[in-house]
Amino acid sequence: MQYQSQLVAKPYFIAAIGLFIGQIIFGLIIGAQYVIGDFLFPEIPFNVARVVHTNLLVVWLLFGFMGAAYYLVPEESERELYSPKLAIITFWVFLVTGALTIVGYLAVPYATLAAMTGNDILPTMGREFLEQPLITKVGILLVVVSLLYNVTMTTLMGRKTSITIILLMGLWGLAFFWLFAFYNPVNLVLDKYYWWWVIHLWVEGVWELIMAALLAFVLIKVTGVDREVIDKWMYIIIALALVTGIIGTGHHYYWIGTPAYWQWWGSIFSALEPIPFFVMTLFAFSMVNRRRRDHPNKIATLWALGTAVTAFLGAGVWGFMHTLAPVNYFTHGSQITAAHGHLAFYGAYVMVVLAIISYAMPIMRGRVANSPQAQLWETWSFWLMTVSMVVITLLLTGAGVMQVWLQRISETPMSFMATQAELEIFYWLRLIGGGVFFIGLIVYVISFFIKGDITYLSDEKTIKKDAVQDAEEGKTTEEVAPSAAEVRVEEEAKPVVADEDARPDLSFVPTETSAEDKPTK
Ligand code: HEM
Ligand code: HEM
Ligand SMILES: [Fe+2]
Numbered sequence: 075m076q077y078q079s080q081l082v083a084k085p086y087f088i089a090a091i092g093l094f095i096g097q098i099i100f101g102l103i104i105g106a107q108y109v110i111g112d113f114l115f116p117e118i119p120f121n122v123a124r125v126v127h128t129n130l131l132v133v134w135l136l137f138g139f140m141g142a143a144y145y146l147v148p149e150e151s152e153r154e155l156y157s158p159k160l161a162i163i164t165f166w167v168f169l170v171t172g173a174l175t176i177v178g179y180l181a182v183p184y185a186t187l188a189a190m191t192g193n194d195i196l197p198t199m200g201r202e203f204l205e206q207p208l209i210t211k212v213g214i215l216l217v218v219v220s221l222l223y224n225v226t227m228t229t230l231m232g233r234k235t236s237i238t239i240i241l242l243m244g245l246w247g248l249a250f251f252w253l254f255a256f257y258n259p260v261n262l263v264l265d266k267y268y269w270w271w272v273i274h275l276w277v278e279g280v281w282e283l284i285m286a287a288l289l290a291f292v293l294i295k296v297t298g299v300d301r302e303v304i305d306k307w308m309y310i311i312i313a314l315a316l317v318t319g320i321i322g323t324g325h326h327y328y329w330i331g332t333p334a335y336w337q338w339w340g341s342i343f344s345a346l347e348p349i350p351f352f353v354m355t356l357f358a359f360s361m362v363n364r365r366r367r368d369h370p371n372k373i374a375t376l377w378a379l380g381t382a383v384t385a386f387l388g389a390g391v392w393g394f395m396h397t398l399a400p401v402n403y404f405t406h407g408s409q410i411t412a413a414h415g416h417l418a419f420y421g422a423y424v425m426v427v428l429a430i431i432s433y434a435m436p437i438m439r440g441r442v443a444n445s446p447q448a449q450l451w452e453t454w455s456f457w458l459m460t461v462s463m464v465v466i467t468l469l470l471t472g473a474g475v476m477q478v479w480l481q482r483i484s485e486t487p488m489s490f491m492a493t494q495a496e497l498e499i500f501y502w503l504r505l506i507g508g509g510v511f512f513i514g515l516i517v518y519v520i521s522f523f524i525k526g527d528i529t530y531l532s533d534e535k536t537i538k539k540d541a542v543q544d545a546e547e548g549k550t551t552e553e554v555a556p557s558a559a560e561v562r563v564e565e566e567a568k569p570v571v572a573d574e575d576a577r578p579d580l581s582f583v584p585t586e587t588s589a590e591d592k593p594t595k
Contacts, residue, residue: 075437075531077148079155084438085165086141087431091519093134093172094424098512100127105508108501118180125205126179131419132203133172136214138427139248139284140168140221143241145434146291147225151232156224164220171213175206197258201269204255211255218249236305237294240312241287247280263331270326277418278322278347278389282315285385285426286354289378292433293358296375297365307357314350322347325397329406337399344397348390351422358382370529371436371443373452377429380460384421392417392467404482409497410474417467425460428518435522437531445526452521458514466507473500 075081103123106113114123148155155161178187184205191207193199198208206214222245229238254271290304324340358379369375392414396405405411432452436444444452481493488496 076152077154079158079161080145080148080434081438082155082158082161082165083141083145083434085162086137086144087435089165089169090134090137090141090427090431093130093137095515095519096176097127097130097134098508098515100124100130102505102508102512103127105501105505109498109505122179122184125184126176128203129179129205130176135423135427136218137168138423138431139245139288140164140217142284142288142291142427142430142434143221143225143245145430145438146241146288147228147238148232150235150238150291151228153228153232156227156231160220160224164217164224167213167220168217171210171217175210178207179205196256198256201258201265203273204269206255215249215252218245218252222246222249235301236308237287237291240283240290240308243312244280244283244285244287247283248276251275251280266330267327267332270323274323274326275320277422278319279316281423282319282350283312285381285422286311286315288426288430289354289358289381292374292378292429293361295433296369296371296378297361298367298369299361299364303364304361307353307360311350311353311357314346314353318343318346318349325399325402328399328402341398345394347397348386348394351386351390355382355386369443371433371449373444373449373456374429374433376453376456377425377432380456381421381425381429384417384425384460384463386421387464388414388417388419388421388467392471404478405474408474408477409470409500410478413467413470413474416470417463420459420463440531442529442531444521445524445528447526448521448524448528451517451524455514455518455521458517459511460514462507462510462514466504466511469500469504469507473497473504476500 100123103114103118104120104127107115107120107123144155144161178191182190184199187207188194188199191209193208196208198211199205204211222242225238225245226242229242251272254268257268259265259268286308290308293299294301294304320343321339322344324336325344327336327340359382362375362379396402396410396414436442443449476497477493480488480496481490
């Protein structure tokens with residue numbers, strides 16, 4: 075770790091993983107309630123557990139983004155965080171607000187919670203994903219503003235890179251669109267219209283910038299590829315994401331009472347939305363193919379590649395599937411939507427947060443990378459979670475196709491509930507898939523406690539005395555000889571021998587250094 079203040083990211087990541095576990099437990103509860111109607115009733119009704127499942131998802135992803143920002147911004151800006159203390163206070167405010175909100179959902183009826191928390195002053199509750207009481211919404215706003223202040227000041231006072239600029243654009247955008255969570259017009263069309271400014275413009279707009287920045291950061295670290303190369307990709311990706319995603323909001327305006335031209339605008343622009351996701355996939359593979367070092371943190375690289383591929387599948391392919399107005403006419407609000415929602419959220423945002431945690435957490439624990447044994451556990455968790463999420467998606471897609479057929483296309487359409495009864499087998503299998511996902515998550519948590527043969531950063535430093543010297547003089551990447559910088563900043567520099575001919579500028583990695591490298595196996 076280059077700067078001490080990067081450590082503030084650690085509690086954010088730990089909280090993120092803790093809440094992730096909670097999210098999945100509630101996913102399993104609602105998954106079970108789908109097939110055993112009165113499971114846990116009346117203690118935890120479906121509607122309440124569903125709110126907890128989705129709210130925990132969003133909150134832990136926010137914890138992940140914030141941790142990532144606090145970790146990455148100092149390193150990119152080449153200075154300590156503007157105020158580490160503020161970052162820690164913010165953490166506790168966020169954690170307490172979040173925990174009290176979940177307790178509120180579970181402990182009192184929703185209407186009582188609304189009455190208790192001032193919903194009559196400014197009614198904002200009762201909308202999917204925006205169920206939080208007013209005070210929680212204000213709390214989230216304050217937490218995000220505090221983050222913005224801290225990381226923006228850090229960036230302004232330090233080096234500005236494309237990664238920090240794009241990350242900041244994403245975070246400022248996140249805060250801006252959150253303001254629409256406070257706007258709840260009485261007219262139902264306007265309500266829905268602006269609701270999507272939070273939901274859609276988050277996941278298909280500004281969050282994509284955050285995702286691109288995190289992905290680029292992890293890839294730069296594990297591959298050692300030049301920044302200039304990364305920068306070009308980044309600008310292309312964000313331009314494509316914004317151009318398609320902003321007008322693409324129209325794919326939610328087909329049937330809510332907005333003018334009919336949205337069926338054209340929404341269809342055309344949202345049909346292009348897969349492109350930035352596809353470019354991100356090309357970007358990730360191209361970086362890894364051009365890599366100039368074999369970073370010992372293999373699993374972080376796997377998460378980064380996994381993010382790019384699964385996001386393209388979940389958002390790009392499963393999004394495209396139902397985005398054209400004539401298709402959406404039939405699939406709207408069906409299990410097809412749930413299939414897409416799961417794989418897109420998992421592939422893009424869950425995986426990118428796990429990628430940065432996988433890269434940063436070992437370093438914050440004083441290691442070059444986790445031991446090969448711990449990485450093996452994490453690799454298992456990667457495949458268990460990813461494959462079961464793909465299976466869940468396929469099952470929900472199957473359920474969705476049947477649902478649309480039986481309920482909306484067939485000559486003798488069935489009622490909603492009669493249709494659901496026909497789909498029971500899909501929901502049982504989905505529950506089993508959820509169980510496997512949960513096992514994968516437990517394996518993930520266990521991987522943090524597997525010791526194995528760890529290479530500590532301190533071991534590395536005694537080997538590379540020159541690197542330590544440079545560090546003590548406070549020199550940074552650009553100032554010192556690349557060999558030392560490689561070790562100090564990037565933890566490990568081992569040229570990929572096979573690629574040497576194709577990469578002339580590899581010459582900057584002196585062979586003595588490589589020869590001295592402690593084997594990290
Ligand atoms: C990572 C990015 C994405 C995430 C996290 C995501 C997530 C979601 C979620 C959760 C919903 C359900 C919202 C609700 O409760 O009504 C949804 C709906 C939808 N998404 Fe995405 N999405 C992403 C990207 C995309 C893309 C790129 C497309 C198009 C190519 C797309 C097309 C749609 C459509 C058409 C709907 C409405 C479905 C309906 O009418 O029921 N999404 N998305
Ligand atoms: C990281 C993994 C997961 C993510 C990102 C995720 C995300 C989501 C999202 C975005 C929704 C709202 C979907 C919509 O309205 O279209 C949702 C609902 C739901 N999720 Fe998950 N989920 C995950 C894991 C699970 C697991 C393991 C299960 C359990 C089997 C599960 C079961 C459900 C159920 C039953 C619903 C409610 C669907 C409905 O209202 O009909 N989820 N989840
Ligand atoms: Fe959308």
